Amino acid sequence: MKVNPLTLDILLPVGISFYTFHGLSYVIDIYKDRIKAEKNLIDYSLFVSFFPLLVAGPIERATHLLPQIKKKRSFDYSKAVDGLRQILWGLFKKIVIADQCAQYATDIFNHSSEYSGSTLVLGAVFFAFQIYGDFSGYSDIAIGTARLFGIDLLRNFAFPYFSRDIAEFWRRWHISLSTWFRDYLYIPLGGSKGGTWMKIRNTFIIFLVSGFWHGANWTFIVWGLLHALYIMPSIIFNTNRKNLDIVAQGRFIPNGKEILQMIMTFCLTVFAWIFFRADSLKHAVSYISKIFSSSLFTSVKYDGDDFKNVLFLLLFVFIVVEWLGRENQFAIAKLGLRWKPLFRYAFYFVIIIAIFWYSGEQQQFIYFQF
Numbered sequence: 001m002k003v004n005p006l007t008l009d010i011l012l013p014v015g016i017s018f019y020t021f022h023g024l025s026y027v028i029d030i031y032k033d034r035i036k037a038e039k040n041l042i043d044y045s046l047f048v049s050f051f052p053l054l055v056a057g058p059i060e061r062a063t064h065l066l067p068q069i070k071k072k073r074s075f076d077y078s079k080a081v082d083g084l085r086q087i088l089w090g091l092f093k094k095i096v097i098a099d100q101c102a103q104y105a106t107d108i109f110n111h112s113s114e115y116s117g118s119t120l121v122l123g124a125v126f127f128a129f130q131i132y133g134d135f136s137g138y139s140d141i142a143i144g145t146a147r148l149f150g151i152d153l154l155r156n157f158a159f160p161y162f163s164r165d166i167a168e169f170w171r172r173w174h175i176s177l178s179t180w181f182r183d184y185l186y187i188p189l190g191g192s193k194g195g196t197w198m199k200i201r202n203t204f205i206i207f208l209v210s211g212f213w214h215g216a217n218w219t220f221i222v223w224g225l226l227h228a229l230y231i232m233p234s235i236i237f238n239t240n241r242k243n244l245d246i247v248a249q250g251r252f253i254p255n256g257k258e259i260l261q262m263i264m265t266f267c268l269t270v271f272a273w274i275f276f277r278a279d280s281l282k283h284a285v286s287y288i289s290k291i292f293s294s295s296l297f298t299s300v301k302y303d304g305d306d307f308k309n310v311l312f313l314l315l316f317v318f319i320v321v322e323w324l325g326r327e328n329q330f331a332i333a334k335l336g337l338r339w340k341p342l343f344r345y346a347f348y349f350v351i352i353i354a355i356f357w358y359s360g361e362q363q364q365f366i367y368f369q370f
Helices: 016-031 041-049 062-070 076-108 119-147 166-172 175-186 195-214 218-236 258-278 281-291 305-324 341-357
Strands: none
Touching: 016 041, 016 175, 016 305, 041 062, 062 175, 076 119, 076 341, 119 258, 119 281, 119 305, 166 175, 166 218, 166 258, 195 218, 218 258, 218 281, 258 281, 258 341
16 A cells, blocks of 8 residues: 555544543653552543543543542532533534534635635634634533533633734643643653753644644644744743733733734634645645735625624624633633623523524534544
8 A cells, every 4th residue: 555645644543632642641640650550440440431521632631630530529519500601601612603613614615716815714714713612612511511520620721812922822722732742742852941942842843743643634734833933933032931811811901912912813823724624735725825815805705695794793792702701711600690690591591592593503523533
């Protein structure tokens, strides 16, 4: 069988990346004497097969999950209610935001040669919200479900599209994977202690491995290397730990500088998502070439404009709710808790109605393939 390295495409078991890293943390932590080997077969089996996180994370640590499994738990009403609230928001993100954006993103990417550059930009933006709603939505559902059983899983997303630079984006996007790479690969390689050259080398290794983690396809490799290039200025000038606080913390409106930083970071992220979503490098280059053509300055033309306008409204509401809840663990964690019960439950029912209303066109979770 002849293998073409330019069209590298290998079939892998569902969720292999997640449960492989999940299990590796246990082995490595034992080797590093962070924990003792688990002698109870049932506790260990539950650790490696805990169903909420099995196929799409968060990627748990043995040091974090095993002690909770071994600890005696009792039903906690407030924790269960909080878990249900997070499940509700996760379903909204997946069904109302991700699945609706997916219809347009899929069509635009699959027929990119037929659309103008302006429409292709819209398709890339739709995919950015699709993958965020899809992946963070699953994480919310998984974390909320685990909370019903008295288990606190690692947080996986912290409103990444409100980041002010790429370094902050990676502290907020797929947190369980980013911190896994930091603790089990970046730091063992020397971390940031060996000077600028070592930091650059280690950063490129991390993002290259991150690309491979997502799949055996060159588009993922380029996506990872792009983010490595994005983050290089902050590594070289040692500003990668600049934005550790929450944007506009304690304020409703961000200042002009913060707005520009968030827009720039979002644009860079969306550009990289094109490689992540494209079927091949050739497709990605063709897609980007069409964007940077004269057709970029033409009006967006796409069938089904009426529904698209509804989607824009849904995205606007989604962004506002996420912004209001950005200082919490998830967007509606505390939103409405001080309202009168009638208004609070009306808010929840509106979310439930929206979930059922837009639940017709089902889409598979994107990260089930990784």
